Amino acid sequence: MARAHERKKQPEQVRRTLLDCAAKLAVEVGLSALTIQAVADAAHVTKGGLFHHFPSKEKLIEGVFDDLLRALDEEIDALMQRDAVAHGRFTRAYVVSALRLIESKAPSPWGALSISMMVDANLRKLWSDWLRGRLQRHADTDSEPTLEIVRYAADGVWLADITDVDVALRMDREQLRETLVQMTVKRDKP
Amino acid sequence: MARAHERKKQPEQVRRTLLDCAAKLAVEVGLSALTIQAVADAAHVTKGGLFHHFPSKEKLIEGVFDDLLRALDEEIDALMQRDAVAHGRFTRAYVVSALRLIESKAPSPWGALSISMMVDANLRKLWSDWLRGRLQRHADTDSEPTLEIVRYAADGVWLADITDVDVALRMDREQLRETLVQMTVKRDKP
DNA sequence: TTAAACATACCGCATGGTCGGTATTTTTCA
């Protein structure tokens, strides 16, 4: 098939640009206010061009979301590899990833997208499937009740952050992460 | 045709019906897909009639949301009154309320509304203010780090529920609530 | 009579999506 070096025009490049622009715009204006036209403009493509790559707005969003999930997968995998302790390994990576996502100053598409994920049943399923998959994969190390609660707490922290619920009484991220991670270590029976 | 001898409608009644219908519809179709026309239809009123009571769609939603917050306030207050232990009293009520909201079979407006709350900056502020207010009010009993984590976890559980993220590996609500409540009791220094 | 509480009709407009056409590669095959 494709044998020569890809030095000429980039056929797949436009699709990528579209995806990137959609993600970027989703951060700026929120997914609910995201318009196909704006994405096309940002990618220096007409609406017709966009619809050539994606059959519908829905599919475009799904594409962006897929990207995000893949990136999250990679990050979590990397974290888990560096973790020597088996018990709660995934949960720790989950917590750290979640906190890291909201810590990074540069607004990642996660904020806008994950909010919309909750609104859109389609995206919800993508997320649900992703999480279920990982949990099944790590059932041997991460199904302890305490670990579940820790994951829930991470979700809560993350939620509070992306929704800008800042109540000024909270402990800082550092402490929060430390405490949560601490909770994942197995308690020895006294 | 229209029966002439129907009881007169109280003026405030229509407003209430509008609010209720909006809440109900928000559950069914999601707030982002909620249309003013649908609300008016459901309340057996025309769009003009609706706009007589609410100057804009935004205000209508806000009205519904206000209702929810008031109801939550009442529930939490009631729970706190029945709680003899001071430490973590609010957090316990918060947890129980949150879990109860998603436990009730009848879908409450909380699901759809709180999802949209995250999307809409306006509603986010309402929530943020509400929470900050309560936390300040109970600063003496509910500012321990552990309690904060418990509240986060409650948020996470609630989030997982309203977003239908069902991963089949979770512990049941009963156990979850019990564990969380248990975490709110003050640990004696060993 | 008067003001509130509705109904009716209509508007502006943004938006997702379509459709026919065209330029540019890639493939086919004599």
Place this chain on the structure above:
DNA sequence: TGAAAAATACCGACCATGCGGTATGTTTAA
């Protein structure tokens, strides 16, 4: 090799429609 053929990538004008909102008329309670 190279020219025809076909597939691909994109343009740009257009459409259908639903939506929030308004302007104004009509009924009802007091």
